[in-house]
Amino acid sequence: MLNQGSEHDSSCCTPDGSERKSHHSDKVKSSLTSRLNRIEGQIRGIKGLIEKDTYCDDVLNQIASVQSALNGVGKLLLEHHLKSCVIERIQEGDTEVLTELMTTMNKLIK
DSSP states (O other): OOOSSHHHHSOSSOTTSSOOOOOOOHHHHHHHHHHHHHHHHHHHHHHHHHHTTOOHHHHHHHHHHHHHHHHHHHHHHHHHHIIIIIHHHHHTTOTHHHHHHHHHHHHHTO
């Protein structure tokens, strides 16, 4: 879980309106990278299960596990985004960020 300490200190937004980029702390980047590396390994494992004709229910359970792990990565990114980028842009008077956020939320909860 993120706090509003050092992870919040840097912004996702550029002041001059150029391309926005996130600026995650090294701790957050490391956590996200570790999670994604594990997920990547799980995906390779699922591929192997399919190649070995593993029972479908076992493969489906592994897919559910990967989906849950991806949801965890999404939640972490969403929390950081809300606590930094969204708050900052609203404080700057940019309410378009809410439309952007709703579009993203709709994609996440499909």
